[in-house]
Amino acid sequence: MADSTVYVDSPSQSDPSEPEGDSDDMGVIGTIQADVNYDPEKDGEKAADCEEEGQKESPKKRKRRKTRAAVWKHFKEGPEDEDGSFYATCIYCGTKYKQGQQRGTSSMRNHIDKGCKQFPKNLRPAMQKLLQAGKTEEGQKVVAWVFDQMKCRQGLAKMAIAHEYPFNIVNHYYFREFLNDLQPLFKIPSRNTLRADCIKFYEEEYANLYKHLGQLKCRMSFTSDLWTNKGRDRGFMAITCHYIDDGWRLRKRIITFIPLPSPHTGKHIAEAFYDRLVMWNLDKKAFCLVLDNASSNDACINELFESTPMVDDLPVGGKLFHQRCGCHILNLIVHDGLDVLEKEIDKIRDTMKYIRHSQSRIEKFKLACSQAPVPYKRPAWDVPTRWNSTYTMLQLALELKPAIIRYGNIDKNYKYCPEDFPWDAVQVVVGHLKVFYDATMKLSGTKYPTLNLFFSEFSEVYLNIRRMSRSDYTFIVEMGQDMLVKFNKYWTMGNSLLAIGCVLDPRCKMHVVEYYMKEMSPGDVDRFIDNLKNCMKELLKGYVQANANDPSEKQARKSKRQKTSTSASTGITDTRAGLKDFMKGKKGSEPPKSELDDYLGDSIEEASLDEEFDILAWWKIKSAKYPVLSQMARDILAVPISTVASESAFSNSGRVLHPVRSSLSDESIEALLCAQDWLRASINELGEDIGDPLWTMEEGIDIEE
Numbered sequence: 079m080a081d082s083t084v085y086v087d088s089p090s091q092s093d094p095s096e097p098e099g100d101s102d103d104m105g106v107i108g109t110i111q112a113d114v115n116y117d118p119e120k121d122g123e124k125a126a127d128c129e130e131e132g133q134k135e136s137p138k139k140r141k142r143r144k145t146r147a148a149v150w151k152h153f154k155e156g157p158e159d160e161d162g163s164f165y166a167t168c169i170y171c172g173t174k175y176k177q178g179q180q181r182g183t184s185s186m187r188n189h190i191d192k193g194c195k196q197f198p199k200n201l202r203p204a205m206q207k208l209l210q211a212g213k214t215e216e217g218q219k220v221v222a223w224v225f226d227q228m229k230c231r232q233g234l235a236k237m238a239i240a241h242e243y244p245f246n247i248v249n250h251y252y253f254r255e256f257l258n259d260l261q262p263l264f265k266i267p268s269r270n271t272l273r274a275d276c277i278k279f280y281e282e283e284y285a286n287l288y289k290h291l292g293q294l295k296c297r298m299s300f301t302s303d304l305w306t307n308k309g310r311d312r313g314f315m316a317i318t319c320h321y322i323d324d325g326w327r328l329r330k331r332i333i334t335f336i337p338l339p340s341p342h343t344g345k346h347i348a349e350a351f352y353d354r355l356v357m358w359n360l361d362k363k364a365f366c367l368v369l370d371n372a373s374s375n376d377a378c379i380n381e382l383f384e385s386t387p388m389v390d391d392l393p394v395g396g397k398l399f400h401q402r403c404g405c406h407i408l409n410l411i412v413h414d415g416l417d418v419l420e421k422e423i424d425k426i427r428d429t430m431k432y433i434r435h436s437q438s439r440i441e442k443f444k445l446a447c448s449q450a451p452v453p454y455k456r457p458a459w460d461v462p463t464r465w466n467s468t469y470t471m472l473q474l475a476l477e478l479k480p481a482i483i484r485y486g487n488i489d490k491n492y493k494y495c496p497e498d499f500p501w502d503a504v505q506v507v508v509g510h511l512k513v514f515y516d517a518t519m520k521l522s523g524t525k526y527p528t529l530n531l532f533f534s535e536f537s538e539v540y541l542n543i544r545r546m547s548r549s550d551y552t553f554i555v556e557m558g559q560d561m562l563v564k565f566n567k568y569w570t571m572g573n574s575l576l577a578i579g580c581v582l583d584p585r586c587k588m589h590v591v592e593y594y595m596k597e598m599s600p601g602d603v604d605r606f607i608d609n610l611k612n613c614m615k616e617l618l619k620g621y622v623q624a625n626a627n628d629p630s631e632k633q634a635r636k637s638k639r640q641k642t643s644t645s646a647s648t649g650i651t652d653t654r655a656g657l658k659d660f661m662k663g664k665k666g667s668e669p670p671k672s673e674l675d676d677y678l679g680d681s682i683e684e685a686s687l688d689e690e691f692d693i694l695a696w697w698k699i700k701s702a703k704y705p706v707l708s709q710m711a712r713d714i715l716a717v718p719i720s721t722v723a724s725e726s727a728f729s730n731s732g733r734v735l736h737p738v739r740s741s742l743s744d745e746s747i748e749a750l751l752c753a754q755d756w757l758r759a760s761i762n763e764l765g766e767d768i769g770d771p772l773w774t775m776e777e778g779i780d781i782e783e
Contacts, residue, residue: 149187152197170196230264235275239750240757245269245276273746280749283756287331288358296321297365297393297713301403301721302351304342313338314747315350319360322716326698330524330718332755333358335748344377345385351378352386362391366399366575366717370406371568393620393713394613398575402568404521404532405720408539411564412465412514415546415557419507422500423468426475429482429494430459442488443481450480469515472508476501506551513542522722527693527715529579534586534687536576537594540565574613575717577606581614582711584683584696618674621710673707 156165156174165174166186171194175185190197210223237243246269247253254266267275291298299320306313317334334354339346355361369375379400383389389396416423433443434457447454455478460467475482479501486492517535521528543565546558580586588607595603685691693715701708742750 147183147187149183149190152190153186168194170194170198225261225263227263227265230261231267231271231275232279234267235272235279236757238272239276239279239753240761242750242754245272248272276753277746277749280753283753287333287756291319291321292359294321294323294363296323296709296716297363298360299366299368299713299717300351300355300364301368301718302347303370303721304338304347313340313342315347316751317351317354319358320716320718322694322712326694326701326712328525328527328694328716329759331759332752335751337744342374344374344379344381347374347378348381348385352382352388355388361386361388364388364392364399365713366401368401368403368718368721370403370721371410394616397613398578398617401575401717401719403719403721404528404536405518405722407568408514408518408521409463409465410568411539411543411561412511414564415561416465416468416507417560418553418557419503422504423472425494425499426472426504427459429475429492430457430471432492432494433457433485434459439489443485446485446488447478447481450484452478452481454481466515466518469508469511472504472511476505476508503551503553506549506554507557510542510546510554510557513538521719524718524722527579528719529576529715529717530583530586530693531579531687532576532719533580534590534594536569537598540569540598574610575714577610578614578617579714579717581610581678582697582714583693585685585687585691587678587682589682590687614674615672618672618707618710621706625706625709673704677704677707 150166152169153166153175154169155177156167158164163181164177166177167174168186168189173189173194175189208223209220211218211220234248238245238247248266248269257264257266301318301320302315304313304315315334315336315338316332318330319333320328320330323329336350336354338350351367352361355364367379369378383396389399392399433439443457444454455474457478458471458474460471462468482495483497486496517539520531520535543558543561546554547562549555549558577591580591581588583590588610591610592603592607595606599606683691683696697708697711697715704711
């Protein structure tokens, strides 16, 4: 027999309503004799005997049992009275709760959970869940929030991707201090871990997008452009995928941003493009490729048709596959016309740069604006490769014309636009260029279909050029003649897809095409309309055959025939059956009327071309009436008329490859650019503004490209 000290719960403290571990943890300590054959049922008797013996021999003060409840870490125990009671004091606010043999910890726990105003909020999630509101596609949703280290790391990676923060932001002292004050439980990762998290996020989103694109039954259109990073002497190619999803919403996703080996020949471009399409499993779902007018891009198309099996899966044998960037064509046309006023435009550009050169000149210009008087606007110059920015600069110069003239009197060193400067000529040029500017703005959109707008907008441009050729101003006539030569060059290169997009607009159909063709080339109207109808019929025939070969469509037609056959055999007499066969024969002798004929025969929509019109919503509603034609419209309306979507990637890449990030690997560059595009697209679809990236300031230039 050996003596041993054990803890025994007091029977008076047993409360079934209290959760385990939160009941009163007070008890008594006694000395008992431990035996090998110890019986737990007799524990109470032995404890009582020991207690009586102890009282007889030497009365001692009752001892407390060790506290075990978790809430005690937030309280300190006060001095104990003779009867065993004491006060538990909150270590945060000093509130006291009396404790004793028959007192539990419920009041203490309620104080910490709800009552203590000085309890640290960062410790509360460990004790209870908090509610968090979030925005989803279904709307606002309230969920219980629990700290998650990996989720926080993913949020940090998203922030670095979307706003183009450098990876070493996690080493910045005050950024770390901010995160520590916000959530001390979050372990801030290293820059290498942040980079790995960004790559991991890209790979997860890549898998999701790959699956999503593979499930769509529509065809995809693509835009591509090349860009050279002068700092690293590397060439890159971006590929953007455009499609209309099952909900008839226009989508675009950058799927590739890869280095392109030099020289940038058509063969290298074709190989890189086809390899990426195969990697995404989109080579058999391609519909159209929009490129600028570089000669290497024409060679790329020839290489794709000759060296890859891609042409076998394209509609109408690839006749509609290659499309030239409409905005780039307009840019070339206008640049040829602006060469006539090159000297005057250079003087206006030098004026803007001269005033912006120093703060003292800006102050003098503000004085000139107040004396003119005209509202002050910050002088800005254009990007010579973007004619629409040149138009914006000329328009700004005309608004500031009185101030510029007055500035010449204030600053004696200024000499670019004297008082005899031909402002009238600039005014006339800006008036004619407005048509080009409006067309460029419409055709460069990425959130709505643009192919259906091209034919009418391009026709208006042509008619404006023809008016310029008949102007009273000699220099305007010269501009119009130069523009007309360039226009005719690219108009003859165009294909029927531009007019098909216009026909599939229910506000236009064949009427708009016929009207503009009569204005532009009256002698070619009938031939052009006939070729257009034949092309649309051939294209629609391919979609009909594709549906006939679709297993799901075959099963649907088979079920329908079986159902009709069953009803005929059970409920139709021989006479009725004969009548049915007779009517079928008559119907077969008549030429079938296609969905295209029905569509063209219906009345046009009353909405004007200048009004906002949701063409995708219209086709979504009419898809039940025109099931096959709507599939064709879905693929055609997804074709962008410009490469703006791909060119915008180069603007982002210029910031990603900023000197502070010039050491990024090719893998990181592609992951950051593609993931940023996917993140921004998902946020925009929720109706939120993700905000501008970190590197948004371009020194000296305020006019957007």
